[in-house]
Every structure is written in C-alpha cells, then in structure tokens.
Amino acid sequence: MQVQYILELLGTGFFAISGALVANQKSKPDWFGVTFIGFITSIGGGSIRDMLLGVYPLVWVKDPNFIYAIIIGIGLSSIFFKSLLKLRKTFFLFDSLGIAMFTIIGTEKAMQHHVSPVIAAIMGMFSAVMGGVLRDVLTNEVPVIFRKEIYATACLAGAIAYLLLDHFGADKNICMFVPIGLILAIRIVAVKFDLSLPKFTKEA
Numbered sequence: 326m327q328v329q330y331i332l333e334l335l336g337t338g339f340f341a342i343s344g345a346l347v348a349n350q351k352s353k354p355d356w357f358g359v360t361f362i363g364f365i366t367s368i369g370g371g372s373i374r375d376m377l378l379g380v381y382p383l384v385w386v387k388d389p390n391f392i393y394a395i396i397i398g399i400g401l402s403s404i405f406f407k408s409l410l411k412l413r414k415t416f417f418l419f420d421s422l423g424i425a426m427f428t429i430i431g432t433e434k435a436m437q438h439h440v441s442p443v444i445a446a447i448m449g450m451f452s453a454v455m456g457g458v459l460r461d462v463l464t465n466e467v468p469v470i471f472r473k474e475i476y477a478t479a480c481l482a483g484a485i486a487y488l489l490l491d492h493f494g495a496d497k498n499i500c501m502f503v504p505i506g507l508i509l510a511i512r513i514v515a516v517k518f519d520l521s522l523p524k525f526t527k528e529a
Contacts, residue, residue: 328498329430332505333384334394336426340367341398343419344460346409349402351464362460363399367391369456374431374448378438417516424453425508428480429501432487442488449484450477475515478522483508 344366348359368385375383385391402409431452435445454477458468470477483504490500514520 328501329433332426332501333430334390336423336430337367337391337394338398338401339419339423339426340456341395342402342409343416343423344456345399345402346406346416346419347460347464347466349406351466359403360395360399362463363402364395365463366456366460367395367398369459370427370452370454371431371456373455374435374452377451378435378440378448380434380438417512420457421509421512424457424476424480424512425483425505427456428453428483428508429487429504432484433501436488436491442492446481446484446488449487450480453477453480475511475520475522479508479511479515482511 341363344363345359347366348354348362354362368383368391372383372385375381428449430449432445432449434452435448436442440448454470457476458470460466461468486504486507487500490503495503
C-alpha cells in the first residue's frame with residue numbers, strides 16, 4: 326500500500342474526528358448530523374480540488390475505503406468524546422494533522438495532472454482548507470481562514486516545500502514527511518506565540 330494512499334486515509338479520518346467534535350460541541354446533533362458534518366469536513370476540500378482539475382469519479386466515489394475511514398473517525402470520536410474534550414489541544418492536533426496531510430496529497434495529485442507548480446500549490450491548499458471552511462459555515466462559525474491564526478498560509482508553505490524538494494529530486498518519503506512536519510511546526514509556533522499575518526487595512 327502506497328504511503329500517499331495511507332496518508333490520505335489517515336487525513337480523512339482525522340478530519341472526520343475534527344468535524345464530529347465541532348458539530349457535537351456546537352449544537353448536539355444526532356448521529357446523522359454529526360456524520361454529515363464529519364463527511365463534509367473530510368471530503369469537501371478534495372472534492373473541490375478534483376472538480377477544478379476535472380478528475381472524475383471523485384476519490385470517495387471510486388474508493389469506499391474513504392467512507393470507511395470517515396465512519397471509523399466518527400465512531401472513535403463518539404467512543405472517546407469525553408476523553409478527547411479533556412485534552413485542550415485535541416481539536417487543534419487532529420485538524421493540523423488533517424490539513425498537513427491533505428496539503429501534500431493535494432499538491433502531488435495536481436502535479437500528476439500536469440498543472441503548473443503554482444496551480445498545484447493552490448490545489449494543495451484548497452484540499453486542506455476547504456473542508457474546514459464548509460464545516461465552519463455549516464456549524465455557524467466564522468470560517469477558519471478568516472480568523473487571526475495562521476492556517477492557509479501554513480498549507481501554502483508546505484506545498485511550496487514539497488514542490489521544491491520534488492524539483493531537486495528528493496526521496497518521495499522525504500518530499501511528503503518534511504513538508505507535513507513544516508506545516509505542523511508553523512501551526513504550533515503560530516498558535517503558541519499568537520502569530521498572525523499583517524491585517525489588510527489599518528484600523529481607523
């Protein structure tokens with residue numbers, strides 16, 4: 326089984342957990358509601374990427390293992406819900422792991438369809454953040470990309486790192502795991518030290 330495929334399944338499961346945690350904390354929905362939010366969080370970004378690239382059928386339609394990964398993620402979030410909530414950084418951890426994996430997978434998939442590196446980096450970022458954006462809209466939250474913390478920028482940095490390593494012929498595992506580590510490091514440092522990008526306009 327390829328490393329990329331394993332990472333994509335893991336990322337799908339991590340996003341399902343983060344979506345289920347947010348949904349349950351927000352409105353206490355039933356199993357269908359939680360599953361729906363987890364599903365959208367997990368496959369939203371990848372589906373938008375594939376539609377923009379003209380890749381059909383969508384990956385979760387073609388391969389039911391992604392549905393199983395979502396179900397397992399939601400099941401684990403239900404079984405260990407109270408324990409997960411006691412860990413203050415739980416949601417941050419699963420969300421960060423999800424965006425890191427999906428950024429690199431999305432970038433590589435885009436490159437496989439012979440788009441320019443610039444478009445590949447953007448597709449990688451879309452893969453990572455759009456599921457979270459849809460999750461936040463559905464749960465009546467301000468979308469994560471509009472919040473203060475560094476989020477999409479970390480994904481873009483990871484995508485660029487992947488493209489540079491791939492360009493210079495680095496081993497495929499290094500191309501994947503080093504950028505994933507970079508995204509996690511940027512997210513952790515940004516949250517720990519309350520870092521953010523400059524505002525678009527100065528306050529009056």
